[in-house]
Amino acid sequence: MVRTITRSRDGVTPPRGSGPAAGGAAGRRPRVRRLTTILLFLLPALVLFCLLVLAPILLAGYASLFKWNGFGVLPTNFIGFDNFTRLFADEIFLGDLWRGFLLILMSVVIQLPLALAIAMLLNQRMRGRALYRLLFFAPYVLSEVIAGVLFTMVFSPEHGLANSVLGFVGLDGLASTWLSEPSTVMYSLFIVMTWKYFGFHMILYLAGRQSIPTEVTDAAAIDGANSWQIFRYVTLPLLGPTIRISVFLCVIGAIQLFDLVWVLTGGGPVHASETMAVTMFEFGFKRFQVGYASAISVVMFIISLVFALGYQRFVMRRDIQGAVTNMGGGS
Amino acid sequence: MSFSRRSAALLAATALLLAGCGGGQDEADPGSTATTIEWWHIQNIKPMQPVWEQLAREFEAKNPNVKIKITALENEAFKAKLTTVTQSGKAPDIFQTWGGGVMEQQVQADLIKDLTADISSWSGTLSPAALAAYQSGGKTYGVPYDIGMVGFWYNKPLFAKAGIKAPPVTWTEFIDDVKKLKAAGTTPIALAGKAKWPGHYYWTYLAMRIAGLDALKKAAVDKSFEQPDFIAAGQKVKELADLEPFQKGFLGADYDTPSGQAATMGNGKAAMELMGQWSPNVQRDTSKDLGADLGFFPFPSVEGGKGAATEALGGGGGFSVGADAPPQAVDFLKFISTPENQRRTVETGVVQPVVKGVEGAVKDQHAKLITENLAAATGFQLYLDQAYPPAVGQQVNDSVAELIAGTKTPEQVVQAITATAKTE
Structure with a gap:
């Protein structure tokens, strides 16, 4: 069993030391020519990348150092890091950080295990399996805006579906004003997020589960492991890479959450469901303080970047070896 | 990774928009x-x-x-x-x-x-x-x-049911009428808490009645709203909000959606709303036309205030x-x-x-x-969210929403507006 696991890992990881060393001995000129060719082929993509990805990031970084209402081509009123000092004294922004953390925590602790459990269930042989998979995945295909509008109706305090259903099964006591109560709005939002995104993670886990050869689980069963032990000691470890990428996507998604919140609550009531992206939009497009909004976007970018790099470096190291951590040396 | 894709898409969309315009x-x-x-x-x-x-x-x-x-x-x-x-x-x-x-x-x-x-x-x-x-x-x-x-649009039959004979002229009468409506089992006021701007009318009108038009102009120029008259306006808003006069779940309600403020009025679920001249048209569009049952009265005067009841927002x-x-x-x-x-x-x-x-x-x-x-x-x-620089106007909307929701005091409202005015 242990040997199989090691082998499957080896299958993903290219053996170290082989490959590039062979080309290194081929002398200087062919190498230069090869580089030129590479550069030529890369050029169109590189230009697009610089114009559409790098330039906006740099521009946002530049604008964040100015007091600017967004009019005119470039800002002129340089104020240094004032936008950032103001940002970290702003109780709404500090609240955004806390709420973002809460969403990440709830997603990782509740949403992902739920998705995993359902994926495991749907991996069993059962009637209507394809239909269930389709049903659970469907919300992910829906646009955030449609999902948002849908749930404003579901959670409507007067004649919403949620309260009607609760009343029907005799749980009137649980009926609530869901989205219009500062103390409950985050949980309502999380319910919608879970409904919307768990299907995506479920599909990831299903795909991961199906790439595990049946021989492994069969062997465990023959060795006398019960179904929980098989899951705990065989399936779960082998799903490791899938789970790590799923957590990664989940966290990045939560940091940048915007559309769903905007449509559902607009960040309210009284900022109780506001996220960094919503605050950024408020300042950039409603208050015309583009410099300040840029500062928010820069902080968002840095948080995402630090998390992405850190996570890839320390958690996903084995899964993506050669892609990021091992740049020049890979084959 | 995803961030870059998003900004790229945004830029591309902007470029298209510009090309089109x-x-x-x-x-x-x-x-x-x-x-x-x-x-x-x-x-x-x-x-x-x-x-x-x-x-x-x-x-x-x-x-x-x-x-x-x-x-x-x-x-x-x-x-x-x-x-x-x-x-x-x-x-x-x-x-x-x-x-x-x-x-x-x-x-x-x-x-x-x-x-x-x-x-x-x-x-x-x-x-x-x-x-x-x-x-x-x-x-x-x-x-x-x-x-x-902007003024109060009211449902005449609901006022009659609560025993109110004539629309209120002063703030004291207005508060009494709100209590009467509540006692009669009617939701006195429809409000779109999610949209924020409808709430700012209350604070603005009270500031106009108590402090006067010139004070509002001067405060924006001096970037100083921390004055007793503006705090008094906030206290009156709080006095009203403390009566819980708004419909259930108003903090999450929008203005012109099927369960929003306009529809709540049009469906006869609330007795009045503070809204502009477009109100009857939006009620018709989102729910029903109240026709002759819909009346209008200007915002009441405040006893001892510097502003006149004939000044309009x-x-x-x-x-x-x-x-x-x-x-x-x-x-x-x-x-x-x-x-x-x-x-x-x-x-x-x-x-x-x-x-x-x-x-x-x-x-x-x-x-x-x-x-x-x-x-x-x-x-x-x-309207203050038009008259003032956008950041200050939005802050008025935000702070008044917090005041109505009970998370900020009248003093904190004027402090927040002043602080924002100083960033402009």
Whole structure:
């Protein structure tokens, strides 16, 4: 069993030391020519990348150092890091950080295990399996805006579906004003997020589960492991890479959450469901303080970047070896 | 990773938008056969949309070398689109404006034309109160087509059921009536807490009644709202909110959605709302037409306050002209501002007259109520979220929403507004 696991890992990881060393001995000129060719082929993509990805990031970084209402081509009123000092004294922004953390925590602790459990269930042989998979995945295909509008109706305090259903099964006591109560709005939002995104993670886990050869689980069963032990000691470890990428996507998604919140609550009531992206939009497009909004976007970018790099470096190291951590040396 | 993709998409979308909007100026060569005028307005639904369309076609018929390209957008969509375009340094030839702080920023960015000289031959036909919103530093930057005011729209049968004989005239009477309505089992007030701007009317009107119009102007200039009168206005808002007069779940309610403020009123689920002249039209659009059951009374006076009960909070609609617009754009504004053509817009019942002598054209029963109150007005205050710079206006909306929700005190409200004013 242990040997199989090691082998499957080896299958993903290219053996170290082989490959590039062979080309290194081929002398200087062919190498230069090869580089030129590479550069030529890369050029169109590189230009697009610089114009559409790098330039906006740099521009946002530049604008964040100015007091600017967004009019005119470039800002002129340089104020240094004032936008950032103001940002970290702003109780709404500090609240955004806390709420973002809460969403990440709830997603990782509740949403992902739920998705995993359902994926495991749907991996069993059962009637209507394809239909269930389709049903659970469907919300992910829906646009955030449609999902948002849908749930404003579901959670409507007067004649919403949620309260009607609760009343029907005799749980009137649980009926609530869901989205219009500062103390409950985050949980309502999380319910919608879970409904919307768990299907995506479920599909990831299903795909991961199906790439595990049946021989492994069969062997465990023959060795006398019960179904929980098989899951705990065989399936779960082998799903490791899938789970790590799923957590990664989940966290990045939560940091940048915007559309769903905007449509559902607009960040309210009284900022109780506001996220960094919503605050950024408020300042950039409603208050015309583009410099300040840029500062928010820069902080968002840095948080995402630090998390992405850190996570890839320390958690996903084995899964993506050669892609990021091992740049020049890979084959 | 995902961040970059998103910004890339945003930039691409912006580029497309700009490419789509820049067309007007390039083709605007007076010597050639056709001049195109880009016109962005927000009357995207009946009954006004066909009227604007018709007027544009008639102007084209009279000026064969002019083409008017209309873009009719919903209010919020218009604001978002205009923001994107103006931040790139361009503006449509003719576009919706509310005057005030946003217009001021457009003036400073050289985006819109100073119309003072161009319209001097006919600006005298316009009502001075309506024109004032588009004037700054003695110059005129917009031409009004509509004016209106905010006041209480109320459901007469529900008031009668609660034993209220006449609409309240003072704040004390108003508070008593709210208590009576509650006692009668009626939700006294419909409010869209999610939209925020409807809530700011309460604080603004109370500030107008207690501190007066001049104090509001001065506070914005001095960037200082921390005054006893403004705190008193907040205390009155709190006094009202503490009675829990709003519909269930109002903090999550929008204005014009099926379960929003307008629909709550239209369906007879609340006795009154503080709203502008468009209120009956939106009620009809989202729920039912209350017809003759819908009455109107101006915001009550506050005992001992510096402001008069005849001072109105409101705003209207006007058109600004882009800095690079062809001269025919101003001709078109003159064309839609003739008494005959104003009459045609006013007859729809959703626009109030801004041209002198057209008042008689108001036929709609609800519109007439507004016309009468406007005629009696002795002072006029533009909505604060328009009059002030956008950041300050939004802060007023935000802080008042927090005050109504009970998370901020009247003192914290004025502190927050002052702090924001100082960042401008």
